[in-house]
Amino acid sequence: MHRGRTLLSVIAIVTGLAAGGTVLDSWALVRVATREGYLASDPASATLRVDSAPAALLALVRAVPGVRDAEARRSTTARLTANGTTLTAFLFTSDDPSARRIGRLRGESGDWPPGPGAMTVERSSVEFSGVAVGESVRLSVGDGDPVDVRVSGIARDVGLAPGWMEHVVYGFVPWGTLRALGVPDRANEIRLVVQDGSLDQTGVRRVAFAARDALQAAGLRVTNVDVPVPGEHIHAAQMDSLLLTQGAFAIMALLLSAFLVVNLIAAMLAGQVREIGVMKAIGARSGQIAALYLTVAGALGVAATVISVPIAIVAGTRYGALKADLLNFDLTGYSVPLWAIVLQATVGVLLPVAAALFPVLRGCRMSVADALRDVGIRDDASPPRPVLMLGGMSRPALLSIRNAFRRRQRMVLTLLALSSAGAVFIGALNLRRAVRGSTDLVFDSQRYDFSLRVSERHDPDSLTAVVRAVEGVAGAEAWSGATATIDREDGTLGNGFSVLALPDSSTLFEATLTGGRWLQPGDSLALVAATGLERQEPDIVVGSRLRLIVAGKAAEWTVVGTVAGGPAPTAYVSREALAGFAGRGAGAVVVRAAIAGEASQLDLIQRTRAALAEHGMPVASSMRLAESRRSTEDHLLMVVDFLGAMAWLMLVVGGLGLGSTMAIAVLERTREIGVLRAIGARDRSVLLLVQAEGLTIGLLSWAIALPLSVPMSLLLGEAFGRIMLPVPSRPFPDAAAVGIWFALVVVVSLLASAWPAWRAMRVPAARALAYE
């Protein structure tokens, strides 16, 4: 008799449980995989960039107190052409990559390690680049001659940010290939692991700087020291924040699904009031009756758990795999830990029982006399005054609206589910706009079409003179850069960031100030920090003075302003200021093309490279702005979509909630509907009555979602800031978001009340007379 409603409740609990379980399972899986997979690879604690790393010096590093092991490798930036497209490649070379002890690699298919003249591609770069095992790709470095190498296998390096995300092809090549490419066959990185696995970032940094000092004492130049957060994959913190946010919504969905159980049990009780009265009259105690209904709720929970746990395992494994893909992990061989399943089962069984307690306790308190007197139309809580004051419409319309307000508790819960779904939906759309807006902000300041990196520094004026002479170039500027680190008072150094020096009257960079001012002629050691740097170094505020080591030389700098920028930590300084540290030479040229279109710009890039090479200034790499913009945006929007997915989840639960609310309303008002039929209500009238009631609740939830979306947008923006990067908050919905959500709510309301309306239509007029 309550088959439909039971089904709805089970579906709702399954939805909530499966969603929560999916998030939990994927989190547990990724955690296990990171722990075991990432840590098992023995990731590098620190990486030192050096000129060369003779074996004797490696022994020197290993002897530094606190260092457990050290290895050398060379990383080379190259250009890779496959299937007609040219991409940036990072090539890694070490003596025997398969014997690497730090950041261990694993061959996945084909040859491992790569033989002479061959290359092994890192797993995460395979799909997006389209390279395939057995095919040849063309590599070139700087203006060296291109070399064709065969892709002979695929390996995985769990320590790398995924190639598809970074738009970079990672490859492992032997020394011989580097020689053929014209690259010196010496290592340029020393990677070390510390002895004490419990050290934090600062502790590791101390050890790494001791190693740097030892190397410098031996006469080696160390240009950069990079120390990641120990034991954590590059993107692990982001993933945790994402899963945490999603988990919060899943729990909300789960709690709302519990409300369907409340509805179901209330419906059962409504239909059995007289039976309960009779049972009580013949001596059943309240406890016995309560136990009966709680058992039903428990059984529902068991049924829902049995269905949802496997769904969560499958979906969680898939979602986990997606996450793992983002972290460049492989989940094969790992399974969802038992504790996660036990937790889901416990919640799944107990939650419905807890939810059922509300109506059961209320039902059992009803007196025998009241229960047995259950005859006429139920005159339950009447609608609030303002709703009664409504006028100017037909009685059926009035009836629909007033009926919606009849059971306020139930309505509030339904509204809560639907309007929070709306708030998340609108919030996610706002976030999407905010993200778009902030990438706009970052890229709007870049007024060039592509950038070229030259192999060695050159005089800025000679660089721009050559480039401006190329046909199709509308403007060119030479930018110079260096790496810098903050020299903290406690003697530790911060992570490296880049310092960019632009010409005084740059037209190809237009800063969007977020605080302070831009650089002025006459500024001495002044810098302007971009968003990414502010995030990395929270001490940086306008007016603060910092001790920086720029290109190896320490000095005190003043922060004069902040500008909007992407996630990469960057600071802007004047050419004169940087010249005192890194010389006047510029390493990059940014170019504005006179013509648009990908093909013609690629052609222009080729011609510019040729012109520079002809003048003895070979180009190492080039990047189109549009391309880097797309990869940044893809990256960010994917996380927005993950958050937005929660809105759909809530909408499903909200829709089910509305459906069950309408179904129970129809059940409770069977006699009333019978009366309506007896006094002449046609099928269509009854159908409309119920649909309009559902629609009333839906539209109300829409109206509530609008103001609710403001704090939700801020909340999502906050979460996004923690996961990815801070974006300017956009708390107010635009017309499109409001309109789309309106349409969704109308559709869901009509769908949700369709079945109850159908049931109402089937109520015979005879129910008006039946008192039995």
Add this chain to the structure above:
Amino acid sequence: MTNSALASATADNAPLIRLRGVTKTYPGATAPFTALDDLSLDIRAGEFVAVTGESGSGKSTLLSLVAGIDRATRGEVRVGATAVHSLPEARMAEWRGAAVGIVFQFFQLIPTLSAAENVMLPMDFCDRWPARERRDRALALLERVGVADQADKLPSRLSGGQQQRVAIARALANDPPLLLADEPTGNLDSRTSESVLSLFGEIVSSGRTLLLVTHAPAALRHASRTVALADGRLVSDSRA
């Protein structure tokens, strides 16, 4: 049915309600139960018929067959020119709304609508009067049953007698020629019952036909004819 069709039916002096060999069998839990057994009965326009009988004798069943709320297992039920027993389900509600007014024992007013709105509701369903005339008409009907001053109150604020008067006004909403009432005084005290029964008497004198199921002997005095049922059969039929 239209008023003119009704008028022609009356002019012919044909009965307004014509039951022929009506049998109603309910599919019981163990064996089928016959609530009405081969019943034939004619009721002319303008009659005030009291239907009496023991509990379970089939009175309510008879009423629901005439109202088209339920269908006869066998036999014919005609009201005016309409063959109710064979009316398609889709047209039933429409016919009922226009041709029959029903008054229930437990009043069965819609709790979220005011007295006047309850009276307007059948007009909304039937759509015979223009929308802007409906409220005036409802107020006139409430006036007629003596509760005009309660028009804007919710049913829960009214006494039992007042509620039943509103329910009668609702039954009259679409000006049906036929009124059916199932123990309308069953839930009222004797003084209130008496005044409600007088109201029914007035309504009949204004040209309507009334079929009233009752247990109350007092009701019989108001009726022009009394029909008694026992075990689904007609056992007596007397005119005052």
